[in-house]
Amino acid sequence: MKKMISLVSAAVMTASLLLPQTLAFSAAAQEDGDALIDAAYSENALTATGTENTLPYQLRFVPERNFVTAEEVAAGDVVIPASVYITGSTANTFGSAMVKYNAYHNGEKTGDVYFKDITTGDNAHKNSEKKTYNSSVGSFTTDQVPYCFGSLIGKNNTYTNNSPMFTAREYACDPIFGSTLYSAGSGKITFSASFYTSAEDRKNGKAKTTKDFPCDVTVDADGNGVYSYEYIDQTTFQTVTKTASIPRYNPDTPAGERLPDTCSSVMWVAGTSQLKDGASFLGNASDEFPLFQVNVVIQQGTKPGVYDIKFLDRQSAASGETPCQLTSSRSKEFPTELVGTSIAVGVDSLAVTGTEQDDVKFYTDDNTKAIRATDFATKITADVTYA
Known part of the structure; x- marks a missing residue:
């Protein structure tokens, strides 16, 4: 991958995106304008100092790749592992995270791209074997799936998931009693x-x-x-x-098996007795570990085009529906940008020329530290080449 970044005062970004490997940038969706962000800053009274600690948090949907060839999708369903990250200051404690998302094509919801196999940081998704993980705060071995609000305790760096409370649309439930089907x-x-x-x-x-x-x-x-x-x-x-x-019912599912749901939302709450004061991030970066993981499925025969995965914001939420939001340990909402992604299906290349993007963000290869225009100048002009 080749990256070229020039610091100038213009707000124009010219890019030639050669698929595959990665569409590495996404436009950050601003939920309700500057007024909402300003009000949220005032209400939450973030006490951390410095630019990094006062910028909004981001929810980011990050697939392992952003392309599918025409040959792949003709041969069968294509499964792309993805992770959802929270990016921002590590100075604050969190009380809950509501995450909802869906797939779109030409602005309309589509069933050609869907989600399955959510993996969260609770005991329901333990690995069959213990694995060793290296982190900025030490290495640890565990059969649990580490997530961004886990922690290491004791002299031996024992990993704990802090008894998190996850609710996900992983398995279908009846709509009246909420019982698993x-x-x-x-x-x-x-x-x-x-x-x-x-x-x-x-x-x-x-x-x-x-x-x-x-x-x-x-x-x-x-x-x-x-x-x-x-x-x-x-x-x-x-x-x-x-x-x-x-959704997507298979009548031949073996008796006794739970039926999968849409896998399109996760609610995490730190409201246990151990976490009455909220949860802090694991490691020295908020997105050193994901909040959860999910597989993106592109159905066999999906038409060529660019398919967008978008988080649910306030403007798109139906009446009475809760959009994506991050809250503090004191139930105050953090200002949050929603950064979805796009997957190109059967598309060889895309050309984006002269796109003006004030809120675009770039990330280093290790995916942990943002490169922001305000770190260097008022604007960045970037020529980005992917191979």
């Missing part, structure tokens, strides 16, 4: 739920009834499973029929 054989699913059978039972403190809900599943034109079940509404105590869907 299991395959019950070909074209069938089941789940278990507990509920009150009457208002009197709830009023008198009677134990809930636990019941299995077996359901037949049909597959619609988009490959989603559709199922229905009856349940007792816990407000009116009337019997109601609910129809729901399962």
Whole structure:
């Protein structure tokens, strides 16, 4: 990879992007303008000093590569491992992170690119064998998957995930009780739920009834499973029929296996007794370790073009829907830039000429320290060549 950076006062960046290897820069999405950022700074009162500690945090979606050849996608599904990082000051403690994202083509959501196999830093995703990791604060060996809010304790640098609380759309759940869906054989699913059978039972403190809900599943034109079940509404105590869907349903999933969901969101909360004051980053850089990992899948036969992966911002969130946000240990929201990515499918090259980009950011090869225009001059003109 060859990099050439010239420091001048112009705001123009000229780039010829030769795919493959990496589309290394993304435009940072500014959520609600300067007013929101200013208000967030004032509200959160970040106490750290220096430019690095007062700039907004970033959520960054970083795939291992940003291209797929026409031959690859013709031969079968292409899976690209990706990581989601938080980049910014290490001076603050965090209380929660809400991360939501989706794939788009020509500005519209697409099912041709989707996500699977979320890996978070909780005990549900331990490795089968212990691995040794080298970090800026020492090496350590663990069977857990290290993440950015883990820590090393004791003289032996024992890794702990600080008992994090992760909630992810990893496995499909029924929309009423939130119970995990299991395959019950070909074209069938089941789940278990507990509920009150009457208002009197709830009023008198009677134990809930636990019941299995077996359901037949049909597959619609988009490959989603559709199922229905009856349940007792816990407000009116009337019997109601609910129809729901399962994304990308495979009717031949072996009985007893959990059914995968969209893998398009992760909520992390540091609200355990051990972390009542929030969590600090592991290492000397916020993005030395990712918040979580996920696989990006490009379906076989996906049409040529550039496919964008975007985080959910306030402007795009539906009414009542929570967008991406990072909060402090005192539940104050940090100003955050949302930096998605793009994956070129069956595209040999892209030319970007004379693009004016005030908020573009470059990163060193180790992906930990940003190169910012304000470190050197008011603007940067960059000629970037990839091979």
